[in-house]
Amino acid sequence: MDKTGPLMLTKTRRPKYLNVLKIYLPVTGVASILHRISGVLLFLSIPFLIYALSLSLRSPESFAQVTSFFDNMFMRAFSLILLYSLAHHFFAGIRFLLLDLDVGIDLKTARASALGVILAGLLVFVLAVVGVLL
Amino acid sequence: MSIRAQGMRAWLLQRLSGAYIGLYLLIALFTLGTGPALDYTRWHHLLSQPVVSIASLLFFFFILIHAWVGIRDVLLDYVQLTALRFSILIVLALGLLTMGIWVSMILFSVVRL
Numbered sequence: 001m002d003k004t005g006p007l008m009l010t011k012t013r014r015p016k017y018l019n020v021l022k023i024y025l026p027v028t029g030v031a032s033i034l035h036r037i038s039g040v041l042l043f044l045s046i047p048f049l050i051y052a053l054s055l056s057l058r059s060p061e062s063f064a065q066v067t068s069f070f071d072n073m074f075m076r077a078f079s080l081i082l083l084y085s086l087a088h089h090f091f092a093g094i095r096f097l098l099l100d101l102d103v104g105i106d107l108k109t110a111r112a113s114a115l116g117v118i119l120a121g122l123l124v125f126v127l128a129v130v131g132v133l134l
Numbered sequence: 135m136s137i138r139a140q141g142m143r144a145w146l147l148q149r150l151s152g153a154y155i156g157l158y159l160l161i162a163l164f165t166l167g168t169g170p171a172l173d174y175t176r177w178h179h180l181l182s183q184p185v186v187s188i189a190s191l192l193f194f195f196f197i198l199i200h201a202w203v204g205i206r207d208v209l210l211d212y213v214q215l216t217a218l219r220f221s222i223l224i225v226l227a228l229g230l231l232t233m234g235i236w237v238s239m240i241l242f243s244v245v246r247l
Contacts, residue, residue, distance in 0.1 A: 040208060043201045050194075050233055054240045056177060063174035090159070093152050100149065 031114040034121070035092040038085035045082050076132055083128050088121030148203045151196035158193045178244065187245040194237045198230045 025033065052069070055062040069075050095117050098104055104113050165180070166172055180186055205226055213219040 036208060039204050043205055046197065046201065046233060050237050050240070053237070056174075057181060057240065057244050060174040063177065086159075090156060093156065097149060097153065 027111055027118070028114040031092050031095070031117050034088050034118065035096070038089040038092075041082065041085045042089060080125065080128055080132065084121060084125040087124035088117070091117040091120045144203045144206075147199055151200040151203075154196045155193065155200060158189060181241070181244045182246045184245055184247060187241050191238060191241050194241075195234065198234050202226070202230055 052066050056066045057063075070079065095104075095113050098113075099110065104110055170176060181190065206223065209219050209222055209226075213222060
């Protein structure tokens with residue numbers, strides 16, 4: 001291609017800002033970005049989980065204190081989001097491990113497994129919500 | 135390819151730690167899901183067993199490794215300013231190290247050798 005021709009033209013037509021809403025993210029990309037977001041959320045939860053572990057092992061009273069955390073609706077909602085994060089991160093992680101082993105590496109299978117991973121995570125979330133409400 | 139190749143060690147560590155964390159969680163889910171309801175006595179007894187304690191210590195150790203590699207990857211992607219990224223990485227490393235010592239102390243205080 002003539003480098004002074006069409007290429008220069010397209011260069012000047014590049015968008016000057018990134019409109020996130022105009023990006024089309026394929027299903028594999030959705031599974032991937034959710035894996036990343038859930039990973040960050042899980043990371044942020046580590047100190048709270050260690051604190052809960054410490055309380056739960058201290059005495060029967062503090063163990064009851066930890067379980068009573070979940071009487072609060074706000075804490076329940078928070079735990080559900082964390083549980084969903086864990087479920088998605090778990091399923092998507094297995095998918096990535098398999099992809100690294102060249103299992104399901106062709107595009108059609110990779111797309112199907114990405115959708116399966118997203119749905120599996122959502123299924124765990126829905127079951128957990130139902131479990132909490134019942 | 136050499137294990138010292140750029141990023142190769144991190145790549146491998148992320149997968150090994152991920153596999154261990156996943157397996158631990160599955161076994162934990164099965165163990166806690168079966169048997170009597172979980173109360174303080176059962177919980178404390180479970181974690182006082184050396185096998186469980188060591189497996190759990192390893193679990194947290196791998197979680198901190200996994201978090202280090204994962205968050206570092208995220209920072210490399212989104213924090214372009216080298217000085218800022220370096221500062222955040224130092225805080226992250228110190229934070230993870232502190233959590234590692236903290237959780238070790240908790241587990242060591244419960245285990246019955």
